[in-house]
Amino acid sequence: MVIPVHDVNPVRRTPWVTYALIVLNVVVFLRTPGVVSTPLGRGSLGELCRLEAFTDRWGAVPRELIHDRLPALVPTGGTAVGPQGPGCILGPPGYDKSPPLSVLTAMFVHGSWLHLLGNMLFLWIFGNNIEDRLGRVRYLLFYLLCGYAAGYGFALLDPSSGTPLIGASGAIAGVLGAYLVLYPRARVWSLVPFLFFIPLRLPAWAVLGLWFVLQAFYSAGYGVGNAGGVAYVAHVIGFALGALIAVPLRPGTRQPPEPPPRVRPGPWQLR
Structure with a gap:
């Protein structure tokens, strides 16, 4: 995986x-x-149960999105010891939750440091140029639209799932799709694993194209939506929508400067 x-x-x-x-x-x-x-994000049973209750409340659960209602029992965040050992307690929901609004809140919930830092790295590198091209208001609407499309698309493909979908990946995937369409030749310094990580300056089409191919390949299994797995199909949906929206914007997009040509040293140059 190129970083x-x-x-x-x-x-x-x-x-x-x-x-x-x-x-x-x-x-x-x-x-x-x-x-x-x-x-x-690995901790004690109590911490894991509280995290499960938090992600269930603020995450986007596919069956809730499809049926627009909460289940009878949800994680409460408490722990108990049962016949099969200790576990998390389920109980009636003690809160009101709007399933459509949960897609928005889910975009800001992450299940581990790795989950957060990976998403924020991609947003930091590629989001600024898309914001610059679209303008602040249109960029925010674009970001949210891609996130909603990824969330509901995932739910439609797995409507019976009770696993919360969390993270900004779907929205950020839309940013990556737009970047690939608008700036395919932009140079991206990346770490390429080959025995150890080698820094290389690669074109965006290679970095983001490889990323998309891997997501599409992994999405064949549809992935999992919570902190323990990755909703690859949501990434594919967000990326595809972002790329589609960016297509009509490409003709008026100012391209990044071309890298200076490499000059081969002559006999008069120091080597």
Whole structure:
């Protein structure tokens, strides 16, 4: 998996919406029970039960989206010891939840440090240029639209699932799809694994094209929506919508500067 680090694609204005989205995601994460204490979100049973209750309340559950109602029993965040050992307690929901609104809240909930940092890295690198091209208001609407399409698309493909879909991946995938269409030749400094990570400057079409191919390949199994798995099909849907929306914007898009040509040293040059 190629890890992007920085793109060579300057912007004309400060991407305040991208910065605000990153800050909001981080703030919500720091207030999420059970994930801050360990790097991978693994903790005690009590922490895991509280995290399960939190993601079930604020995440987008496919069967809730399809049927527009809550189940009779949901995780409460408590623990108990039963015949098969300790586990999380289920009970009637003690809160009101709007399934359509849960798609929005789910975009800001992450299940581990790795989940958060991976999403924010991609948003930091590629979001500023899409915001610069669309403008702040249209960019925010675009981001949310891709997130909603990914959430409901995942639910339609797996309507009986009770696993919460969380994370900004679907919305960010839309940003990546738009970037691929608008700036395919932009250079992206990336870490390429080959025995160890080698920094290379690759075209965006190679970095993001490979990312999309991997997501499409993994989506054959539809993935899982919670912190323990990845909803690859949601990534594919968000990416495809973002790319589709960006197609009519490509003719008027200012392209990044071309990298300087490599000059082969002559006999008069120091080697």
